[in-house]
Amino acid sequence: MSSIRYALLTLLAREPLSGYDIKLQMNGRLGPFWKVGSNQVYPELSKMEAEGLVKLQGVEQLTYRPAKKLYEITPSGRDVLVQWTLEPAGVENVRDDFLLKAFNSWLIEPDQMKAQVEAIRKQHEERLAEYTAKIAELTPRVDPSNPHDPLASTISVVDFGVRYERLYLDWCDHLLKNV
Amino acid sequence: MSSIRYALLTLLAREPLSGYDIKLQMNGRLGPFWKVGSNQVYPELSKMEAEGLVKLQGVEQLTYRPAKKLYEITPSGRDVLVQWTLEPAGVENVRDDFLLKAFNSWLIEPDQMKAQVEAIRKQHEERLAEYTAKIAELTPRVDPSNPHDPLASTISVVDFGVRYERLYLDWCDHLLKNV
DNA sequence: TTGTCCATGTAACCAGTTACATGATTAC
DNA sequence: GTAATCATGTAACTGGTTACATGGACAA
Structure with missing residues (x-):
């Protein structure tokens, strides 16, 4: 980094x-x-x-x-x-405490894990809402005729955020089903 | 963290x-x-x-x-x-140099950005293959009757990795279309 | 003969977090 | 009267990266 x-x-x-x-x-x-x-x-x-x-x-x-x-x-x-x-970029590691906790889920009771997943899910839901709102706010202000409009770059990155939060929610749902 | x-x-x-x-x-x-x-x-x-x-x-x-x-x-x-x-976990920020570079894409030429995206895409493709192989290797060894099998927890986390790499690839494809 | 693997460890450095300090203003 | 906002900055600490050191075995 x-x-x-x-x-x-x-x-x-x-x-x-x-x-x-x-x-x-x-x-x-x-x-x-x-x-x-x-x-x-x-x-x-x-x-x-x-x-x-x-x-x-x-x-x-x-x-x-x-x-x-x-x-x-x-x-x-x-x-x-x-x-x-x-300069060429390299893959970055995801460093998320919750992943480490999930790695330890076998140590605790399914009910306890369920509560943990639901708690983190809620927080990621909030982030998703923020990012979605941001995209809605920025999109109409982009100038499509300008290939060098910084707003378009901003949206790309926020779009990554939206996708990331969706992935997190899907993964949480998957965990909840299997627990 | x-x-x-x-x-x-x-x-x-x-x-x-x-x-x-x-x-x-x-x-x-x-x-x-x-x-x-x-x-x-x-x-x-x-x-x-x-x-x-x-x-x-x-x-x-x-x-x-x-x-x-x-x-x-x-x-x-x-x-x-x-x-x-x-203990309750909090949302972690994604810290990835490539996101910052994408945020700067308006500063460079579309062709240059295209090359950057393709390069990182390749690396994430490799990771996806690793994670997929890991899941294939671990899945048959899980004991489904045991709710405290550590292998199941491992798979959950690697599964996150798989989903993450897929998201990264999709996002790259989306960038390549819009550039 | 150059390099990598094994396995421990230290040293020097850079990055990041938390807390603190100032001092006027506004809001509850 | 307590706290938050504005705006600069410093201090102390923890976390993380890179490089180095040992020394025998083995492969290119």
């Missing part, structure tokens, strides 16, 4: 953002993505600024509020991002 | 293993799981031994080879594992 560096550049390639904005976009649910903490975002932005991948576009100061530092991507930052995007 | 501690106990609950065996089982592909390095396994086993979750069952010494330390789970280790398995 690569550093969060590319995740930051990915968002900045679309629009100028502050560290705080980046945190919101990542920890909110624009796609089934990363989480980041402030301790990663702010130092990384400073580093990238020093390396010229990003530059301070301006500071928004609303008197009573802390100053907001808006960063924009530089041409060289964009190059680095494009370069990375073109 | 929880510590590898539970991953180690999960494997030891089924059979006594050495640190090396654990590494092989995890980094090989019994399920779509964790990877671990020796630097995590050996110290963690020592810690767990000190806490009485695990104990040294014996040492296998084949003259010319390094001594192999076999650990087995203790009743208290089993308790801890069962307790953890019964």
Whole structure:
């Protein structure tokens, strides 16, 4: 897995953002993505600024509020991002505690397992609803004549999320039948 | 995400293993799981031994080879594992570099993206074949009369893997159509 | 002779989480 | 008066990756 560096550049390639904005976009649910903490975002932005991948576009100061530092991507930052995007990717392992718990289901009673599956199923149902709503919101705003519309890329990724949540629900149903 | 501690106990609950065996089982592909390095396994086993979750069952010494330390789970280790398995789980984020690259697809040419998708698709196809073979191998060995057969739990998890790889392939095909 | 397998382990480093700190403002 | 939001940042800790070290056996 690569550093969060590319995740930051990915968002900045679309629009100028502050560290705080980046945190919101990542920890909110624009796609089934990363989480980041402030301790990663702010130092990384400073580093990238020093390396010229990003530059301070301006500071928004609303008197009573802390100053907001808006960063924009530089041409060289964009190059680095494009370069990375073109590098071949590898398969990532799924790391999900619930899979490990399911692997241990033989240790517990079927009723207990059933309760566990139902609990996780509910949470994934909620995510599915969020992703579906997001797709419904974005789809009419895509410009189909533009092969470089970022929204189309966003939808592809959220679509992955929808498919993933559906798979999770199907799998849960399958477990419930066999338990 | 929880510590590898539970991953180690999960494997030891089924059979006594050495640190090396654990590494092989995890980094090989019994399920779509964790990877671990020796630097995590050996110290963690020592810690767990000190806490009485695990104990040294014996040492296998084949003259010319390094001594192999076999650990087995203790009743208290089993308790801890069962307790953890019964704790409610949360939804885990999918963290896959390729999703981030797909999110950047608007930055590159459709042809370049097509090549990227085809490359990752191939790798996921291979994984699917592995998982399918694993299921075919395990299924006839399950004891259906035993509701606590660990093999059934293993199959459930590998089945998740199969479904996941199918989803990935479908999604790739969908991308290839729209690019 | 170069490399891989066996089996243990250590060292150095990078990534990620949780918690804390500031300080004004708004909402309950 | 308590908590949340905005926006920056630091500190301490845990988790994870990569590389290295030993040393005999065996295969290309």
